[in-house]
Amino acid sequence: MFSKYKKPSATAPAAAQPSKVTELAKVATPEAAAKVARKASPAAAAQVVPMDKERKRKDRIGDLKLELHRVLLDSLNLAALENASETELRQEIQAITSEFLEEKAIILNREDRQILNKELYDEVTGLGPLETLLQDDSVNDILVNGPQQIFVERAGKLQLTDITFKDERHLLRIIDKIVSAVGRRVDESNPYVDARLKDGSRFNAMVPPVAVDGSLVSIRKFKKDKLGIDDLVDFGAFTEEMAAYLQAAVATRLNVIVSGGTGSGKTTTLNALSSFIDNDERILTIEDTAELQLQQTHVGRMESRPPNVEGKGEVSPRDCLKNALRMRPDRIIVGETRGEEVIDMLQAMNTGHDGSMTTIHANSARDGVSRLENMIAMAGIEMPLKAVRSQISSAVNLIVQASRLQDGSRRMTSITEITGMEGDVISMQEILRYQRVGLTPDNKIIGHFTATGVRSHYAERFRMWGYDLPAAIYEPVAAQ
Numbered sequence: 001m002f003s004k005y006k007k008p009s010a011t012a013p014a015a016a017q018p019s020k021v022t023e024l025a026k027v028a029t030p031e032a033a034a035k036v037a038r039k040a041s042p043a044a045a046a047q048v049v050p051m052d053k054e055r056k057r058k059d060r061i062g063d064l065k066l067e068l069h070r071v072l073l074d075s076l077n078l079a080a081l082e083n084a085s086e087t088e089l090r091q092e093i094q095a096i097t098s099e100f101l102e103e104k105a106i107i108l109n110r111e112d113r114q115i116l117n118k119e120l121y122d123e124v125t126g127l128g129p130l131e132t133l134l135q136d137d138s139v140n141d142i143l144v145n146g147p148q149q150i151f152v153e154r155a156g157k158l159q160l161t162d163i164t165f166k167d168e169r170h171l172l173r174i175i176d177k178i179v180s181a182v183g184r185r186v187d188e189s190n191p192y193v194d195a196r197l198k199d200g201s202r203f204n205a206m207v208p209p210v211a212v213d214g215s216l217v218s219i220r221k222f223k224k225d226k227l228g229i230d231d232l233v234d235f236g237a238f239t240e241e242m243a244a245y246l247q248a249a250v251a252t253r254l255n256v257i258v259s260g261g262t263g264s265g266k267t268t269t270l271n272a273l274s275s276f277i278d279n280d281e282r283i284l285t286i287e288d289t290a291e292l293q294l295q296q297t298h299v300g301r302m303e304s305r306p307p308n309v310e311g312k313g314e315v316s317p318r319d320c321l322k323n324a325l326r327m328r329p330d331r332i333i334v335g336e337t338r339g340e341e342v343i344d345m346l347q348a349m350n351t352g353h354d355g356s357m358t359t360i361h362a363n364s365a366r367d368g369v370s371r372l373e374n375m376i377a378m379a380g381i382e383m384p385l386k387a388v389r390s391q392i393s394s395a396v397n398l399i400v401q402a403s404r405l406q407d408g409s410r411r412m413t414s415i416t417e418i419t420g421m422e423g424d425v426i427s428m429q430e431i432l433r434y435q436r437v438g439l440t441p442d443n444k445i446i447g448h449f450t451a452t453g454v455r456s457h458y459a460e461r462f463r464m465w466g467y468d469l470p471a472a473i474y475e476p477v478a479a480q
């Protein structure tokens with residue numbers, strides 16, 4: 001019936017032998033299951049009856065799916081499957097499911113049948129239970145804490161989903177499918193791994209025993225349409241005045257660092273800022289996982305690479321950066337500076353690649369500078385602190401702070417200029433910031449953006465380049 005994708009010498013599928021799972025699956029409805037259990041032992045019935053109906057239905061579909069998945073893998077010709085269209089494959093799966101259910105005399109209602117077919121399709125072609133979440137555009141992050149708990153982040157808020165894996169083995173199989181596709185391996189001796197999914201999403205997994213209660217997976221979904229400056233202004237991440245200031249800063253080639261905590265919107269901000277770069281500039285980007293989507297024509301993208309299983313083949317961000325300097329860039333954008341590449345980044349910023357940008361993990365501009373100092377110290381550079389600071393202060397012009405506030409909103413909470421050195425200390429001035437005033441009863445933050453009243457150190461530079469910002473930008477705004 002579905003010969004096209006069936007293996008030429010298809011033997012009787014594994015499901016032909018009755019198994020425990022199939023026997024279980026034969027019990028058509030939860031009520032029937034309860035009846036069977038009641039007959040078997042009253043104690044068991046007491047356990048079954050109060051069980052959540054929905055949960056049982058899901059378990060049953062889960063069991064069927066597992067069984068059918070095995071049948072599918074046995075009977076489908078995987079090579080032919082690669083060229084099959086989606087419709088063909090869905091039809092094929094539907095046909096196999098029908099035959100299987102008929103053979104086993106299992107009655108499923110239309111809705112359950114549809115769920116089963118969709119889940120099977122996701123298992124065969126994609127990432128099983130994760131597939132629905134990956135396709136859901138409202139989901140930003142997917143966080144798996146063992147097989148039974150999947151959280152997602154929607155609109156800045158973490159929510160527990162009702163999607164689960166069948167068990168740890170199922171979860172491990174999906175993890176394995178992802179990492180083996182990129183030529184990596186994850187197991188007890190190699191318990192964590194970074195990878196990029198086919199759609200560009202960033203993926204990290206850690207497996208037991210390091211992950212104590214089951215594998216941990218974090219996925220940062222790739223947004224096809226990255227939030228642009230206008231979107232961020234619309235979302236209240238910053239104001240139009242701030243956007244005008246940032247445009248002047250980026251266009252006049254200030255060196256910018258975006259600082260922020262995990263998931264605070266650093267990469268998004270960096271990407272949006274890059275839209276202010278002129279189209280005729282040659283930009284090189286260096287990232288661990290390529291997330292940036294630059295709109296310019298002249299862009300060279302690099303992705304660093306961790307060592308392989310034998311500990312070989314590493315290409316560090318620093319290697320990329322050193323090489324980038326030989327590739328005649330006008331600007332260099334480093335996705336995140338977190339290690340020894342800081343030295344080359346600062347050097348690049350100091351030596352003719354002004355207008356370069358990166359992000360760092362820090363909670364304020366001042367904290368960001370300390371992070372840079374620490375990274376330099378960790379890189380084994382023996383330089384007096386004053387010299388380190390002077391290097392930083394002449395390299396970095398601007399620190400933009402991205403924050404994820406407690407109500408889930410993401411905002412640019414500060415724009416701070418580095419103006420030079422005063423004695424041993426780096427001098428900075430905050431130009432614009434987000435002023436918090438309180439909290440609504442439903443825990444939404446009340447606040448507004450305001451200038452601090454300090455005029456930009458670079459105002460003259462902006463003017464010379466044709467970005468004559470109105471003085472009003474620097475005037476503080478009173479709380480409404």
Ligand SMILES: Nc1ncnc2c1ncn2[C@@H]1O[C@H](COP(=O)(O)OP(=O)(O)OP(=O)(O)O)[C@@H](O)[C@H]1O
Pocket residue numbers: 140141220221223227232235237260261262263264265266267268269410411
């Ligand atoms: N202002 C915003 N409003 C709404 N969503 C946002 C905003 N900024 C970023 N996001 C979303 O938040 C998520 C995290 O953003 P992003 O990847 O930029 O953070 P990050 O600080 O770079 O994270 P990480 O530390 O993991 O690298 C993304 O899905 C992004 O689309």
Ligand SMILES: [Mg+2]
Pocket residue numbers: 266267268
């Ligand atoms: Mg990031």
